[in-house]
Amino acid sequence: MSDSRPRRFRLRYVAAVLALFAAVIMGLVASNGAESPSVEDYYSSFESRLGYWLLLGNTRHCGLYKKGQLSPFPISRAQRAMEEKLYTRLGLKEGARILDAGAGSGYVAIYMARKGLNVQAIDVTPHHLVDAQKNVRENGLTEKIAVDYGDYHNLTTFNDESFDGIYTMETFVHADDPVKVLNNFYRLLKPGGVLVLHEADFNRNSQRLQEVLRLSHCGNTLEEGEYRKLAEEVGFKDFTLEDLTDEVLPMWRLFGVVGYVPYQLFKLLGIAHRFTNVMAGVEAWLNWGDGRYISVRVVKP
Numbered sequence: 015m016s017d018s019r020p021r022r023f024r025l026r027y028v029a030a031v032l033a034l035f036a037a038v039i040m041g042l043v044a045s046n047g048a049e050s051p052s053v054e055d056y057y058s059s060f061e062s063r064l065g066y067w068l069l070l071g072n073t074r075h076c077g078l079y080k081k082g083q084l085s086p087f088p089i090s091r092a093q094r095a096m097e098e099k100l101y102t103r104l105g106l107k108e109g110a111r112i113l114d115a116g117a118g119s120g121y122v123a124i125y126m127a128r129k130g131l132n133v134q135a136i137d138v139t140p141h142h143l144v145d146a147q148k149n150v151r152e153n154g155l156t157e158k159i160a161v162d163y164g165d166y167h168n169l170t171t172f173n174d175e176s177f178d179g180i181y182t183m184e185t186f187v188h189a190d191d192p193v194k195v196l197n198n199f200y201r202l203l204k205p206g207g208v209l210v211l212h213e214a215d216f217n218r219n220s221q222r223l224q225e226v227l228r229l230s231h232c233g234n235t236l237e238e239g240e241y242r243k244l245a246e247e248v249g250f251k252d253f254t255l256e257d258l259t260d261e262v263l264p265m266w267r268l269f270g271v272v273g274y275v276p277y278q279l280f281k282l283l284g285i286a287h288r289f290t291n292v293m294a295g296v297e298a299w300l301n302w303g304d305g306r307y308i309s310v311r312v313v314k315p
């Protein structure tokens with residue numbers, strides 16, 4: 015009897031230290047729980063930084079896989095395949111000038127520059143810009159890629175008809191005013207210029223997904239058919255859409271599996287909304303079929 019007391023005390027002590035440690039880690043990693051975070055809030059949270067760095071090496075877009083493939087590895091090869099798909103959809107000649115609207119850490123721009131395109135990269139998230147500038151420098155591509163602060167809602171620093179092509183790689187989802195953004199892209203493109211958008215669109219049935227979209231400042235996940243309508247209203251022609259949903263599934267399955275247990279725990283503790291990326295990964299996977307991953311291409315007449 016007298017032997018077991020100190021032992022129970024020690025176990026409690028160890029459990030308390032572990033719980034404290036877990037709470038500190040969660041507190042550090044969790045977002046600030048803002049109701050409607052801005053784009054910068056979302057990408058600046060420690061959870062977002064850690065997740066993108068650990069899982070995707072700071073390249074913040076989906077990989078493209080063969081239909082039916084199970085393994086998501088190697089992720090970097092699939093991401094290069096997605097960049098190649100974007101490059102092919104642009105269909106531009108060497109030396110063409112393009113705008114990367116929402117360049118993140120600059121890896122897509124680097125891919126395009128290596129293919130011979132001249133890239134103007136813009137973004138609104140300060141640490142992404144610093145990262146992109148560093149990556150461009152380290153890859154010796156400062157002659158081919160310019161990286162500057164720029165919000166695609168407000169592109170007045172660029173002249174009319176100054177680009178042969180414009181693309182967004184998973185950034186147009188963040189637009190607060192998609193029509194304004196499309197009008198800006200239209201103005202900046204030369205006649206015959208091409209716009210390619212690699213984006214997600216979701217139907218509005220899943221409440222959980224809507225919450226994920228709000229927490230990641232993704233208000234612009236247009237309904238099926240909406241992209242064509244908007245693009246044509248702005249004046250674009252030759253609309254084509256490729257549905258790549260099945261080809262991005264392996265990566266989302268990985269996010270869903272990796273995040274499933276922590277997400278259940280966060281839900282039990284009532285703090286799931288502070289772990290936006292974990293929630294996004296699991297909910298997108300559980301609700302697969304409520305959304306699509308699409309490549310939209312239009313041309314300025």
Ligand SMILES: C[S@@+](CC[C@H](N)C(=O)[O-])C[C@H]1O[C@@H](n2cnc3c(N)ncnc32)[C@H](O)[C@@H]1O
Nearest residue numbers: 074075116117118137138139165166183185188
């Ligand atoms: C999912 S990340 C994609 C980054 C990059 N395209 C890639 O594939 O790695 C979305 C990026 O869009 C940027 N972004 C969001 N809203 C923007 C805006 N209004 N103007 C310019 N960039 C924006 C974010 O800061 C972020 O870097």
